[in-house]
Amino acid sequence: MDEVIADPIDKFITIYQQEHGYNYTLDQMHGKEFRELLPPELDHTLREYINRKGFFRDLKVIKDSQEVLAELNKKYDVFIVSAATEFPNSLEDKQAWLADYFPFISWTNIMFCGYKIVNTDIMIDDRTKNFTRFNGRKLLFTSPHNVMLTEYERVNNWKEAAEKLL
Amino acid sequence: MDEVIADPIDKFITIYQQEHGYNYTLDQMHGKEFRELLPPELDHTLREYINRKGFFRDLKVIKDSQEVLAELNKKYDVFIVSAATEFPNSLEDKQAWLADYFPFISWTNIMFCGYKIVNTDIMIDDRTKNFTRFNGRKLLFTSPHNVMLTEYERVNNWKEAAEKLL
Numbered sequence: 001m002d003e004v005i006a007d008p009i010d011k012f013i014t015i016y017q018q019e020h021g022y023n024y025t026l027d028q029m030h031g032k033e034f035r036e037l038l039p040p041e042l043d044h045t046l047r048e049y050i051n052r053k054g055f056f057r058d059l060k061v062i063k064d065s066q067e068v069l070a071e072l073n074k075k076y077d078v079f080i081v082s083a084a085t086e087f088p089n090s091l092e093d094k095q096a097w098l099a100d101y102f103p104f105i106s107w108t109n110i111m112f113c114g115y116k117i118v119n120t121d122i123m124i125d126d127r128t129k130n131f132t133r134f135n136g137r138k139l140l141f142t143s144p145h146n147v148m149l150t151e152y153e154r155v156n157n158w159k160e161a162a163e164k165l166l
Numbered sequence: 167m168d169e170v171i172a173d174p175i176d177k178f179i180t181i182y183q184q185e186h187g188y189n190y191t192l193d194q195m196h197g198k199e200f201r202e203l204l205p206p207e208l209d210h211t212l213r214e215y216i217n218r219k220g221f222f223r224d225l226k227v228i229k230d231s232q233e234v235l236a237e238l239n240k241k242y243d244v245f246i247v248s249a250a251t252e253f254p255n256s257l258e259d260k261q262a263w264l265a266d267y268f269p270f271i272s273w274t275n276i277m278f279c280g281y282k283i284v285n286t287d288i289m290i291d292d293r294t295k296n297f298t299r300f301n302g303r304k305l306l307f308t309s310p311h312n313v314m315l316t317e318y319e320r321v322n323n324w325k326e327a328a329e330k331l332l
Contacts, residue, residue, distance in 0.1 A: 085261060088262070088273075091258055092254055092255070092258055095254045107254075110279065111251075111280070112251070112277070112278045114273050114274030115245075117245060118284060119283055119285035119299075
């Protein structure tokens with residue numbers, strides 16, 4: 001979900017602007033995690049924001065993800081597999097968010113987990129760590145933190161995912 | 167989780183005794199779902215109870231599950247894979263319940279889902295429908311609703327699971 005169909009980075013930028021006066025930009029993240037931009041005294045705050053009830057409830061949708069997933073869902077059996085159990089307060093927010101923006105994904109095809117031990121044919125993910133337990137075709141979805149990585153087949157956006165898979 | 171490490175049936179019996187005056191017993195369920203015991207006018211109430219916030223938060227633990235899973239967890243990489251997204255109000259209750267009774271299971275190894283599309287070696291489950299998408303060794307955990315089924319390798323309780331797997 002995060003950085004693939006939902007956009008937490010945009011929300012991080014807004015929070016640190018409004019609550020701490022920083023003006024971070026996506027360009028600064030090139031190859032880095034957002035957390036690495038923070039001054040040491042704010043390092044601990046990021047997990048606190050993420051764990052706040054409601055954090056995941058109003059994230060913006062990643063461009064073209066609704067249209068392309070709706071099309072993919074006609075051709076494939078699409079599952080949303082989200083690393084979420086690290087932040088238990090996110091679970092119900094994430095499912096409610098999916099119901100709002102991806103109503104064509106049934107509850108049967110939603111999975112909240114830690115390690116992604118799924119047996120699907122294809123995985124689209126922005127985190128290479130999620131590929132380590134996965135045996136199918138791996139598509140690295142471009143996000144600022146992963147732009148320097150070269151070892152995986154990449155999709156830069158949902159239009160490219162559509163070209164490869166539809 | 168349900169009917170394997172957590173006991174919703176005991177809670178159903180208590181609820182229908184306290185709120186509706188029925189005295190159901192496990193013997194009546196032999197080969198049936200609990201719902202089949204209810205008179206038609208109460209049929210719709212079961213889903214309402216299950217979907218109530220808090221329903222899954224105080225379930226009793228199935229006998230010997232804590233001790234045996236703790237031992238299994240030393241030998242195997244144990245995951246808890248629970249069909250939960252049908253009832254979104256259950257998600258946070260289920261994770262908090264696991265933290266209370268199975269604290270040795272890390273958030274990395276918890277999965278809340280609809281269909282159980284996992285690539286583990288073994289699945290212990292009381293519902294044969296969860297075996298249909300699974301390619302590993304299937305162990306049917308005995309529960310009143312499944313006692314008539316014969317097509318799967320069965321474990322009648324956690325002591326038997328320990329004998330097979332430890």
